[in-house]
Amino acid sequence: MTTDVTTTASAPPDIGPIQRRTLRLLFSTQIIGGIGVTIGIAVGGLLAAEIAGTAVSGLVLSAAVVGGALLAIPVTRIITRHGRRPGLAFAYGVGAVGGALVVLAATSGSIPLLFLGMLMFGGGSAANLQARYAAVDLAAPDRRARQLSLIVWATTVGAVAAPNFAALADRAGGGLGLPPLSGPFAFSTVAFLLAAGVLLLLLRPDPLLTARRLAAARTGTDPATGPGGTGPAGAVAAEAGAATPVKLPAAPSAGRGAGLRAGWLVVRAQPAARLGVAAVAVGHLVMVAVMAMAPVHLRDHYPVEDVLPVVGLVLSLHIAGMYALAPVVGWLADRLGRRGVILGGVGMLLAACAVAGTAGHSTVRLAVGLVLLGLGWSATMVAGSTLLSESVPDAIRPHAQGLSDLLMGLAGALAGAVSGFVMQWAGYPVLSLLAAVAVAPLLALALRPVRPGAPDEEGRAKCG
Template sequence: VVGAALLAVPVTRIMTGYGRRPGLVTAYLVGAVGGVLVVLAAATRQVPLLFLGMLLFGGGSAASLQARYTAVDLAEPARRGRQLSLVVWATTVGAVAAPNFAALADRTTRGWGLPSLAGPFAFSAVAFTLAAAVLLVLLRPDPLLTARRLAAAEAPAAADVVPAAAGPTVTGRRGAGVRAAWRVVRERPAARLGIAAVAVGHLVMVAVMSMTPVRLGEYHDDSVVLGVVGVVLSLHIAGMYALSPVVGWLTDRLGRRQVIIGGLAVLLAACAVAGSAGHHTPGLSVGLVLLGLGWSGTMVAGSTLLSESVPAAVRPSVQGLSDLTMGLAGAAAGALSGFVMQVAGYPTLALLAAIATVPLLALALRVVPTRVPEEED
């Protein structure tokens, strides 16, 4: 999680100067190197190498997160939510298949002499390498550079247009830094709402979801708890991704802010249901499904709003800043939720997660988001 957050910034710097394709390819290759290092660490029992490998392994997640923005570079304004949501929806395949594939990968690689539990990382390294190769060959023309070229043709006098050149331009370098991205976000209420929606929705989701297996373990026998956890989390993942196209359609149909507010309402309902479910697994499952749906609303609508609220020259940097903020929020939620769970229990954790949505809800009700003028693209 931390690796994906930290790698978001350098990956988007590459995108700002050279386009989406080099950035995504680099991120996947970094993830592949991380997977190899984890396997080597398991074989040599080197803990520092394991931490380094896990950090770099986050490159795969960084690429997957940035891919959703690639989908909207050339999308029509009225279809941006749907385009972005399709990429999020595609994550369902990996999220559902990966846990079932992990055991097979582990058995296969143990037959090759690799340590136990190293198999999924070895196969992931291969998958990341294949993804990088596919993008390198097929992602042409580069959508970000093409979008900039089209914007330049429509508004050649726009000061912040970055030409689709072979290397980084002055404008691209100027817009690549985190500081520049923060300045842009601070100046645009819609961008602030977009980045806050993504971060807060992720924080709430991670805080409640990460302690759900512990909650289930409190009242299920050890012989069945793993199966119950698998079912509940599978339902949660389905809530996160399976209905993403519907969320994207609603984002285009009803508006970005309206779907963000709706997502927050669902998150509040999820916290209420999960926190009050007690030792009732079906009730807790409903809460986790709602948690996934609320996350989907804030993620899809927030990402769409953020992308269309900033100029093209700084768009990748702002998107990277959003992923950095989201990742750090999730890491903080995961770390603190264990402490809260131990001290005060699961219902209190759900209550605190619900309270965390209040500032964002106030911002969403106050801000009237508007898309950045086309001449700024």
């Protein structure tokens, strides 16, 4: 009996080996990509300060965040038309070009080239974020959150390992004649190219294309167009069911003319998808706002010579809260439901704002607040991403996922830009209070009564 993915519903392929292979590859490339992203960001502020001055260094780092968010648009188009493999490889490739441009900017002292390089360097982050969705394409419904969270957790390995390579990469770059602090970006370029190459060569069969073929075999439809040949609109209408009618304009295909607008139309029409997108975006906004100004808050209470070790310890505990327990969060989301974990994440975000905002001179209290902040982000990210992925049909799923990453990146960039002004004018307690207020819309969505018979409200049903 063949196990080709084009077999009919009467003889379904064994996707278990395909999914395990996919997870192993994604886990490996997440580590490589995580090292590439973190090693560059770790010295990016210092390099930007050397080239453009301290006042501009924050804007240079924000360029990487904005670049990662905007790259969600072309990456989504590639994934929709050709699958996860070329889309992820493209994002890593853009990040590699960005790293090379940053090295050229350090060599020439060009500020515009530095901004362009950091903008494209965000491709590494875009690839790392999109990879979590590839883990869900072929996952069993009762294991989706756990397998997505495993890929999120893999980022921790790269993030922890990266600082240990920064000094080595800088020395190696110096030996090659590169300017100080540019060596890590050359290392990032190599890491991104390696991740792209591994994915292009080994991520076969493509998980998204395989999932589409399986869905088409079950329903007897064209995987590119959906039921009736109407593209994403037809797929949504057929899969959403009468309980949640969705009216979308017909599109000629899932990969042509649909775009993020089609993803937005589906998300807007599906309550569960709206909750998933809001959980990811709001959780990220609150996390960035409170975390970004924590070092500035600590600087006001410690001498200059003592503040860096304290900042390093506090932020390390925060990062541990973000990633270390992601597999546990995924297990809870599979056992208790996505909505329950999102509500738990909302509670931790509110607790984090309260604890951190009232920490004052207490470093221990601030550290506890930032650990809670990381846990709240992890809960909203894992449960929200899983809920979104299973609340929209295969034909439109990449568009909805790309829309979510775009909104998440823009929310983080907005929070980072505004938090500095709030900190200067009103202080850390007011910033924490405003961050808590920003959680209110997500809380309202999560507490919205579930309409009887509505699919995917608890992440139990499967679309596509």
